[in-house]
Amino acid sequence: MAYAWGSLLTAVRTGAPAYHTVFGRPFWEDLQAHPDIAASFDALMGPPGHGTPDPEVLVTGGWESVRTVVDVGGGTGSLLAEILRARPAVRGTLVDLPATVARSGEVFEAAGVAGRVTTVGQSFFDPLPASADLYLLKSVLADWPDREALAILTRCADAARPSGRVVVLNGVSPDESSGPSPELLMMVLVGGKDRGLSEFRELARAAALEVRAAERQPSGRFVVECGPTS
Template identity: 60%
Template sequence: MSINYEKLQALSDLCTPWCLHTVGTLRIADYISEGISHIDDLAKASGSDAYTLQNVMRHLVNKGVFEETEPSRFALNEVSRGLLEPGFRPDLTGIFGRMAYAWGTLPTYVKTGASGYHEQFGLPFWEDLAANPDVGKSFDDLMGIAGHGVPDPHFPITGDWDAVQTVVDVGGGTGAMLAEILRTRPHIHGTLVDLPGTASRSAEVFQDAGVSDRVTVAGQSFFDPLPAGADIYLLKKVLGNWPDKEKKEILRRCAEAAHPSSRIVIMGGVTPDEEKHQLSIEMVLVGGKPIALSEFRDMAREVGLEITSTQQHGGFLVECQPV
């Protein structure tokens, strides 16, 4: 049996991703785009050691990321131009830094099934974000357009949207999705539920959408009792961020708050039974995982909910109602 050592070495190489994160953090691509090309000038602009930075740059040139147009002068190519995009740039500050370093806790997650994030940063993920507002804000920014995609308020529900008067967006971040729901349906009032630091950053989002007069902001944990009696409780990309025990508690809070004809709409975190799950950064950060539909059905029943519909709409959408 032959062994492809070259491929194995390439796959296990940690040098390249750390070089990318380093030049991303130092904004090297930005300086090059501004006309700075010589290594001495790049080092001065980025506050770096010229010899070390040049070694990093030459490693990335060999990997096809930059070009060395003449000795010690570097240029962007079609790969490194991607480093100019704020939503993509590898960065060791803010949430991107947390994600990069969190991979070092993967052995704990694999051995225990629980996140080892606290081993690296001293606190569990959500507590760390609350204790470090700058990191929390960078996470909120990521989970806006970059993290969730363009908000789509036209997701299907059973029945008629015209009959919906109230929507609670549970764990809705800074409100991008709820703002679009209200903007496209002037008869609906909404409530945003998220932790106080995140919820406090929603005012501008709602103001820009022109819906501030139809929104209530609840700065709280969704493990606490939720605003009661809404027609729809929306969980968009929430359940997959939590282990099963916490998933059940979130669903229980929705069931407790719902009236008999309320609907709980889950977008993300529940998958068709045949879908194969793969490792993701969310699993490493918080120990969360998606749940197969058959398992979710049992979990929902335990808290008094029944699945009423499932469908594909840019992802797998599940709707429940109180039993």
């Protein structure tokens, strides 16, 4: 990864991810092909690197109407495992690339929730498991330029029930903060960016989603809750 920093200037000038320029293929493809790099990325994203994820992902509450959760680009499942551990009546589906979901088994076993989880190794640019009550996108959208971020949101909107919700955790910032911070590492690795709430609202609208609520949680995480446009 350190080599990619050498192309930072190109990344800033062109918006193209430097990792792809340096290594000849996208960061995510490289992770799938190299278990050693993937393992170090897992450690960066999941416990103990980031602590235990907060399972309180809803802004407007209403967990009693949530029976099914799909964590889209959910990595090796650390957030989904915590949600299922906290909510014994909920079932979950983890969607991520095949080599990543293949590493999730021990996370769900350790949390004692493996019996309530389905894992799906697929791209989130393909149709998602349909009709869940809740679709989660944690630390996913900031990895992608607008065209791809819109495609991911559209897949969530298409898959959700009319009463379903799409919840975005990380990657969107309140407008009143000092503006979307340049996430240099993500720009260098994958060409993505953080978005202000107004900018995100427009992107969501284009995906037939409307922002229903947004708040900064005690953990510092900024959460945006969306529903299908009525």
